[in-house]
Amino acid sequence: MEKITVDAVLENLQTVIDFATEKLEERDCSMKIVMQTELVIEEIFVNIASYAYHPEIGPATFCMAFEENPHALLMTFIDGGKPYNPLEQEAPDTTLALEERDVGGLGIFLVKKNVDEISYEYADGKNILHMKKFF
Amino acid sequence: MEIKKEQNGSALTIKVIGRLDAGSAPELSKELTTALDGITDLTFDFAELKYIASAGLRVLLVAQKRMNKQGSMKLVNVSEAVLEVLDMTGFASLMTIA
Numbered sequence: 001m002e003k004i005t006v007d008a009v010l011e012n013l014q015t016v017i018d019f020a021t022e023k024l025e026e027r028d029c030s031m032k033i034v035m036q037t038e039l040v041i042e043e044i045f046v047n048i049a050s051y052a053y054h055p056e057i058g059p060a061t062f063c064m065a066f067e068e069n070p071h072a073l074l075m076t077f078i079d080g081g082k083p084y085n086p087l088e089q090e091a092p093d094t095t096l097a098l099e100e101r102d103v104g105g106l107g108i109f110l111v112k113k114n115v116d117e118i119s120y121e122y123a124d125g126k127n128i129l130h131m132k133k134f135f
Numbered sequence: 136m137e138i139k140k141e142q143n144g145s146a147l148t149i150k151v152i153g154r155l156d157a158g159s160a161p162e163l164s165k166e167l168t169t170a171l172d173g174i175t176d177l178t179f180d181f182a183e184l185k186y187i188a189s190a191g192l193r194v195l196l197v198a199q200k201r202m203n204k205q206g207s208m209k210l211v212n213v214s215e216a217v218l219e220v221l222d223m224t225g226f227a228s229l230m231t232i233a
Contacts, residue, residue: 010158013156013157032216035186035216038186039186039188039220042156042188043189046157046190092224094224094225095225097229098196098199098203099200099203101196101229103192103193103196103197106189106192106224107188107189109189109224110188
């Protein structure tokens with residue numbers, strides 16, 4: 001398991017993405033898997049940066065590991081901000097007409113679409129989000 | 136992200152180059168606030184757009200809602216990666232993709 005801890009601010013998004021993509025590319029993951037993973041990391045990290053500690057700033061930790069047979073990527077986000085279970089957020093209705101479409105909820109919706117397993121726990125004062133993506 | 140604009144009367148083409156993510160989406164949003172004044176025909180050229188996240192989708196949604204009131208909007212040269220995200224979120228069926 002490799003991990004990186006940064007201040008949860010938007011300016012550090014690219015640092016976390018680069019940390020992950022470097023490891024995916026070492027494993028010759030397809031561009032599609034890399035892009036989907038970037039999307040997952042961005043949406044979760046931006047959520048933490050925007051809400052977890054607001055208006056203060058606090059740390060976010062991103063961990064990743066690989067499993068073989070079948071190939072899977074394990075990702076975990078940990079923050080010590082306000083308790084928040086993103087999985088409880090209502091999914092946007094993607095069948096609505098344009099005028100009724102809202103701009104909220106899209107981020108976590110994209111996360112769910114791009115991972116195979118996702119679970120949330122609140123432990124020791126921390127939000128912990130586990131994800132698994134087969135590739 | 137880089138933005139290139141080409142205006143011809145009330146027709147405007149906006150080329151978005153690079154990544155439309157949470158870091159860059161506010162810049163495009165700000166640009167559109169004034170750039171769309173008087174525009175009836177808006178084209179986003181995504182030939183060199185490699186990546187889009189929800190922050191970028193929000194900007195497109197706001198632009199589409201505005202253009203529905205004052206004209207039309209279309210997306211051209213959409214890459215497979217970006218199209219996948221538009222499809223997943225149902226945006227592909229809300230927008231004109233040429």
